[in-house]
Amino acid sequence: MKRLSEIYSGKAKTVFRTDNPEKLIMEFRDSLTAFDGRKKSTAPKKGYYNAQIAAKLFQLLGEKGVKTHFDSMLSKTEMVVDAVDIIKIEVIVRNIAAGSLTKKYPFKTGQKLDPPILIFDYKSDEYGDPMINDDIAIALGLATKDELFRIRELALRINSILVEYLDERNLLLPDFKLEFGRLGDEIVLADEISCDTCRFWDKTTGESLDKDVFRFDKGDLVAAYREVARRIVPEIFAD
Ligand code: UDP
Numbered sequence: 001m002k003r004l005s006e007i008y009s010g011k012a013k014t015v016f017r018t019d020n021p022e023k024l025i026m027e028f029r030d031s032l033t034a035f036d037g038r039k040k041s042t043a044p045k046k047g048y049y050n051a052q053i054a055a056k057l058f059q060l061l062g063e064k065g066v067k068t069h070f071d072s073m074l075s076k077t078e079m080v081v082d083a084v085d086i087i088k089i090e091v092i093v094r095n096i097a098a099g100s101l102t103k104k105y106p107f108k109t110g111q112k113l114d115p116p117i118l119i120f121d122y123k124s125d126e127y128g129d130p131m132i133n134d135d136i137a138i139a140l141g142l143a144t145k146d147e148l149f150r151i152r153e154l155a156l157r158i159n160s161i162l163v164e165y166l167d168e169r170n171l172l173l174p175d176f177k178l179e180f181g182r183l184g185d186e187i188v189l190a191d192e193i194s195c196d197t198c199r200f201w202d203k204t205t206g207e208s209l210d211k212d213v214f215r216f217d218k219g220d221l222v223a224a225y226r227e228v229a230r231r232i233v234p235e236i237f238a239d
Pocket of ligand 1: 101197
């Protein structure tokens with residue numbers, strides 16, 4: 001597969017066309033930002049760890065019958081994915097209260113949320129990713145009622161699979177963000193699932209092993225991402 005021109009460069013990933021119009025290459029970079037891009041940095045191997053974690057979780061979900069855009073890994077940081085029509089909704093699933101939820105509402109950090117809370121944000125840098133509901137999503141033409149129903153079902157199914165899988169690796173999943181895309185008649189999971197888009201807490205110590213380490217200067221970001229990679233993709237540490 002040939003990497004052609006760049007289509008889009010986001011905060012942590014760059015997307016390229018390929019010689020196959022149905023496939024794209026998504027490159028995971030070492031850069032990272034937080035607080036709407038106001039805090040910026042780079043961290044060596046961050047792109048590698050995130051790419052490997054995302055690939056493994058996409059494969060896991062695929063095995064469990066959840067369709068994703070994942071195709072294969074072209075290199076340690078380059079993922080081949082299906083070219084999908086991205087739905088401009090950030091789907092946030094919350095199992096334990098943390099982050100903005102505890103700022104906007106009287107939830108205590110660490111409070112269990114059972115059943116999980118699902119939040120839809122409008123994916124728009126211009127508008128600052130505001131929270132939306134189904135009526136706004138439909139009125140803006142972001143998705144149809146049926147698509148929203150399907151997205152909700154998929155997000156909850158993905159959550160159950162991930163919570164169980166991570167629990168076996170002594171990790172809690174307080175919350176995470178998903179993006180979906182249209183591929184033919186189907187809705188498939190797109191974007192990434194990684195330390196940049198999930199909160200991962202060590203189940204024993206409660207320690208953050210995700211982007212919060214960077215957001216709140218909690219310590220060594222690369223060490224935290226490496227630790228999550230060790231638990232999710234131990235095979236990359238074999239040699
Ligand atoms: N998240 C993300 N991208 C966003 C917003 C949120 O990946 O643009 C993830 C974030 O990493 C966390 C979860 O979604 O795991 C919930 O984030 P929250 O709304 O609490 O925002 P924050 O507290 O990070 O501002």
